[in-house]
């Protein structure tokens with residue numbers, strides 16, 4: 001599946017902070033604002049201290065939107081559920097390095113099912129642990145909060161990690177999008193994009209704002225302007 005927007009900057013709304021009783025409406029709002037991906041957070045109460053949605057909800061969302069569905073698995077033993085999430089309609093599936101003893105195999109499993117495979121690092125997990133799988137991954141998601149909840153504060157040390165990965169992909173000649181997730185808002189967005197981030201996940205800053213579509217539009221303007229002055 002060609003996504004067709006690899007290294008462009010994308011605002012990726014996370015529905016974790018949306019009103020689930022009005023989910024279709026909330027999704028339609030950001031879709032109209034021109035986003036191309038929707039971030040779905042799957043939590044199991046084991047890898048992270050919170051529980052969210054499973055494949056049946058993803059299948060319902062699939063019917064409600066044409067946006068690419070970016071499914072972030074914060075669960076132990078993700079290999080047991082990958083097939084079900086792709087079957088439900090996930091276009092991209094990311095797994096945490098911390099949950100995968102056979103990371104390359106798990107990435108291949110996602111790709112074998114026809115989805116794009118992402119690998120995620122918690123803020124405290126060093127980049128060097130990805131050294132031998134960078135070529136196998138379709139994108140890397142760097143957590144900028146400890147996963148589990150929306151509305152947390154961005155951890156600024158992650159900026160250095162984004163810069164380092166940006167340099168690394170350049171050095172290796174890889175078209176590897178960098179996704180950043182957690183605590184992104186209108187104030188820190190430009191710095192995050194300048195550091196090299198491509199796909200910007202935004203939950204509470206979008207869905208807790210008065211007008212989600214206007215916020216997305218504003219964030220897209222900030223992000224686009226920041227790409228012009230990347231380090």
Ligand code: DX5
Pocket residue numbers: 014015016017039041072145146147148149150151152181182183184201202203204205
């Ligand atoms: C956190 C999730 C995020 C979350 C981000 O564990 O992975 O995707 O929705 O929410 P904000 O943007 O509010 O930090």
Ligand code: ZN
Pocket residue numbers: 014039040041072181201
């Ligand atoms: Zn997420």
